[in-house]
Amino acid sequence: MSALKLRIIPVNFEGGESGQARSEGNNAAWICRCGESIPLLGRCFPPNNPSETVCPVPKCGRRYIVQLGPGNRPYSVKEISPRSCALAEMNCVVSRSGDFFENIDMIRQSGFDGFVTISSLQKSNCREVPSDPGVYLVVRTEAAPPEFLNESIGGHFKGKTPTVLVSVLESKWVDDAVVLYIGKAGPDENRTLKTRLNEYMQFGQGTPIGHSGGRFIWQLGGSGNLLVCWKPTPNTDPRTVEKDLIQQFQAVYKKLPFANIYH
Numbered sequence: 001m002s003a004l005k006l007r008i009i010p011v012n013f014e015g016g017e018s019g020q021a022r023s024e025g026n027n028a029a030w031i032c033r034c035g036e037s038i039p040l041l042g043r044c045f046p047p048n049n050p051s052e053t054v055c056p057v058p059k060c061g062r063r064y065i066v067q068l069g070p071g072n073r074p075y076s077v078k079e080i081s082p083r084s085c086a087l088a089e090m091n092c093v094v095s096r097s098g099d100f101f102e103n104i105d106m107i108r109q110s111g112f113d114g115f116v117t118i119s120s121l122q123k124s125n126c127r128e129v130p131s132d133p134g135v136y137l138v139v140r141t142e143a144a145p146p147e148f149l150n151e152s153i154g155g156h157f158k159g160k161t162p163t164v165l166v167s168v169l170e171s172k173w174v175d176d177a178v179v180l181y182i183g184k185a186g187p188d189e190n191r192t193l194k195t196r197l198n199e200y201m202q203f204g205q206g207t208p209i210g211h212s213g214g215r216f217i218w219q220l221g222g223s224g225n226l227l228v229c230w231k232p233t234p235n236t237d238p239r240t241v242e243k244d245l246i247q248q249f250q251a252v253y254k255k256l257p258f259a260n261i262y263h
């Protein structure tokens with residue numbers, strides 16, 4: 001029987017500062033940059049599956065992963081921005097190049113697929129959408145100012161109109177944002193991207209279906225030309241990925257995406 005050897009490994013904080021972590025076996029313990037005196041604990045799981053540790057101090061919420069080194073032992077602890085992690089999902093590849101939400105290419109690079117217009121999804125009944133849980137985005141590439149309709153074209157579920165005042169839409173609009181809505185499907189097995197998006201698309205054709213999430217989209221002129229893209233999240237709860245994406249959006253624009261109403 002051999003005792004686990006205690007090792008000191010570096011902690012790499014965002015912004016270039018570094019600290020030290022104590023590591024034993026596949027565990028590591030370190031002090032968060034916010035100064036909380038109780039050490040944070042993390043571990044790595046081979047082969048390439050770091051788990052995230054989030055600082056529990058309110059308003060801190062810094063995130064860390066323990067990086068794997070030779071012999072499947074912790075090599076270093078790395079602070080990750082929320083942005084990096086949700087996008088790379090399990091691999092947690094940290095990319096700091098610009099802004100995820102800036103353009104379609106960057107959204108594509110972070111694993112989203114599809115980029116199909118709303119009208120074609122409505123025609124195909126979402127045949128091309130995978131039957132997996134995941135997250136999806138409604139994106140707009142036009143630079144022209146939006147046209148808000150007085151009347152939503154969405155369905156009246158249980159007799160309720162999805163229409164809101166144009167002033168509400170104006171206040172919800174996010175200038176320069178490509179992403180208009182962040183949605184999720186799952187984790188229930190019968191809530192797949194295909195079924196969820198299909199309901200959403202039908203709601204947008206006036207079918208009285210209970211899909212009020214993202215309904216502001218149906219009060220935009222030319223909504224049929226907006227693009228939809230999706231990303232299956234086989235290893236992560238789509239609610240977590242969705243929440244991360246919304247947080248990243250908020251960090252950049254200081255507002256929720258146009259058609260997201262709740263956190």
Ligand SMILES: [Zn+2]
Binds near residue numbers: 056057060
């Ligand atoms: Zn902290």
